[in-house]
Amino acid sequence: xxxxxxxxxxxxxxxxxxxGECTFFLVESVAVCFAPPIxxxxxxxxxxxxxxxxxxxxCLTGAFTGMVLALQGYHSLRQLGSEAFLGPLVALSLLRELxxxxxxxxxxxxxxxxxxxxxxxxxxxDQIDALELMGLNPVRYLVxxxxxxxxxxxxxxxxxxxxxxxxxxxxxxxxxxxxxxxxYFGEMHNYVVFQDVxxxxxxxxxxxxxxxxxxxxxGFKSRFGAEGVSTATTQAVVNASVLILVLDYLLSALIIK
Amino acid sequence: MIxxxxxxxxxxxxxxxxxxxxxxKAGEFVALVGLSGSGKSLLLxxxxxxxxxxxxxxLVDGRDVNQMPHKELEALRSRVGYVFQNGALFDSETVYDxxxxxxxxxxxxxxxxxxxxxxxxLDLVGLTEAVDKFPAQLSGGMLKRAALARTLVRxxxxxLFDEPTTGLDPMVVNSILNLFxxxxxxxxxxxxxxxxxxxxxxxxxxxxxxxxxGKIVAEETPETLRTSPAPIIDQFVNGNIEGxxxxx
Numbered sequence: 001x002x003x004x005x006x007x008x009x010x011x012x013x014x015x016x017x018x019x020g021e022c023t024f025f026l027v028e029s030v031a032v033c034f035a036p037p038i039x040x041x042x043x044x045x046x047x048x049x050x051x052x053x054x055x056x057x058x059c060l061t062g063a064f065t066g067m068v069l070a071l072q073g074y075h076s077l078r079q080l081g082s083e084a085f086l087g088p089l090v091a092l093s094l095l096r097e098l099x100x101x102x103x104x105x106x107x108x109x110x111x112x113x114x115x116x117x118x119x120x121x122x123x124x125x126d127q128i129d130a131l132e133l134m135g136l137n138p139v140r141y142l143v144x145x146x147x148x149x150x151x152x153x154x155x156x157x158x159x160x161x162x163x164x165x166x167x168x169x170x171x172x173x174x175x176x177x178x179x180x181x182x183x184y185f186g187e188m189h190n191y192v193v194f195q196d197v198x199x200x201x202x203x204x205x206x207x208x209x210x211x212x213x214x215x216x217x218x219g220f221k222s223r224f225g226a227e228g229v230s231t232a233t234t235q236a237v238v239n240a241s242v243l244i245l246v247l248d249y250l251l252s253a254l255i256i257k
Numbered sequence: 258m259i260x261x262x263x264x265x266x267x268x269x270x271x272x273x274x275x276x277x278x279x280x281x282k283a284g285e286f287v288a289l290v291g292l293s294g295s296g297k298s299l300l301l302x303x304x305x306x307x308x309x310x311x312x313x314x315x316l317v318d319g320r321d322v323n324q325m326p327h328k329e330l331e332a333l334r335s336r337v338g339y340v341f342q343n344g345a346l347f348d349s350e351t352v353y354d355x356x357x358x359x360x361x362x363x364x365x366x367x368x369x370x371x372x373x374x375x376x377x378x379l380d381l382v383g384l385t386e387a388v389d390k391f392p393a394q395l396s397g398g399m400l401k402r403a404a405l406a407r408t409l410v411r412x413x414x415x416x417l418f419d420e421p422t423t424g425l426d427p428m429v430v431n432s433i434l435n436l437f438x439x440x441x442x443x444x445x446x447x448x449x450x451x452x453x454x455x456x457x458x459x460x461x462x463x464x465x466x467x468x469x470x471g472k473i474v475a476e477e478t479p480e481t482l483r484t485s486p487a488p489i490i491d492q493f494v495n496g497n498i499e500g501x502x503x504x505x
Contacts, residue, residue: 126341126342127347127348130341133307133337134362134411135332135335136362
């Protein structure tokens with residue numbers, strides 16, 4: 001019995017210690033962002049990698065999300081005789097929830113996994129230790145550029161996702177189902193306020209910070225060869241995805257309040 | 258210059274270092290030998306605080322590495338060159354950029370001066386033809402030489418080599434050991450070389466320390482070690498299968 005409690009205690013202390021380490025990693029990373037010099041060439045390279053190279057997957061998923069929203073929304077609204085509200089339904093669903101969340105999930109899968117794998121390989125090949133032994137702070141060189149790039153790129157990707165998805169909804173609702181284009185966009189204009197766009201941007205930026213935190217931390221803490229990197233990458237994607245949904249709920253609750 | 262006193266380190270239930278004592282004088286080049294997995298690389302990592310010990314002290318110039326504030330540790334690390342077993346070159350940068358990296362980041366040298374210094378080091382290790390290659394395009398020997406160039410370009414006072422010749426053919430091993438020897442003489446470096454290349458390393462070091470079962474069991478000149486009657490040393494140096502050392 002005592003042994004079980006002791007085991008439980010050790011597990012609890014281990015979890016608490018990991019949480020502390022993880023929090024300290026975030027605090028250090030954010031602090032270094034405000035302590036120049038920032039490696040701007042690396043930031044630009046990462047914005048190109050995370051932002052520009054994620055565009056195809058963002059556009060593709062955005063288009064189909066908008067289309068499926070319009071398809072389901074049109075049939076549900078028609079039963080109530082309210083097809084005219086398809087535009088606001090699509091736009092508000094996207095701006096308030098789906099746009100930032102789905103874009104963040106896509107970026108986690110495409111760029112977050114790659115960041116973890118790259119940092120993990122650098123860790124097991126002693127490249128991070130080599131940086132430290134040159135008297136350089138690895139966080140400044142490897143984490144900060146990813147963090148800034150994700151906080152900058154995520155709102156832009158989320159905006160692209162929203163625009164493409166609204167256009168996807170237009171294609172389905174107007175071109176396929178025959179809804180009037182003026183009604184689709186006109187009603188959208190009546191119901192969507194600028195605050196919705198701002199909230200969507202804030203959410204996306206928060207998700208960018210979250211992805212950078214989880215994926216960089218997991219990469220930095222990779223151990224034990226290729227299997228360790230593979231485990232870290234899987235954990236990074238799973239943890240970041242779950243945390244995005246949890247954070248989305250918290251942010252939504254905060255915004256609605 | 259480097260003094261390791263009563264160093265202990267345990268991983269899980271395994272005590273890897275059980276009271277290691279080792280002294281390295283300024284300008285001395287010491288080989289650290291021992292079975293694979295005996296903790297040689299781990300001991301080397303303690304010197305630059307990549308790992309913290311459970312107990313014991315590591316003194317460099319009389320200062321305890323584990324008690325140093327961050328700034329002092331950074332200053333110590335900038336005096337130390339560390340050649341990792343796998344080179345630890347940055348994958349995304351060319352050989353030239355890898356060697357230039359510490360100069361660009363840690364000095365105010367102009368790009369022209371950096372180019373001159375980098376090309377001099379690359380010439381010394383015979384890699385001037387490979388400046389534009391990426392680490393993945395290099396052979397094992399070239400990788401180690403590029404890593405040595407990146408370390409030496411910073412003109413360190415202390416150099417730590419972690420198995421820099423493992424897995425290379427005898428000709429390449431000798432060429433790399435010659436490079437270490439000439440760098441040591443040229444820059445009057447203090448160095449520790451972790452290696453399995455016995456007896457090749459005997460010609461370039463002043464002292465050999467043997468790590469066995471977590472302790473330094475011998476700290477002798479190469480000549481004394483070579484003729485040592487101690488069964489453990491005799492078995493290890495001559496590579497005998499029979500003897501007091503049991504293979505794990």
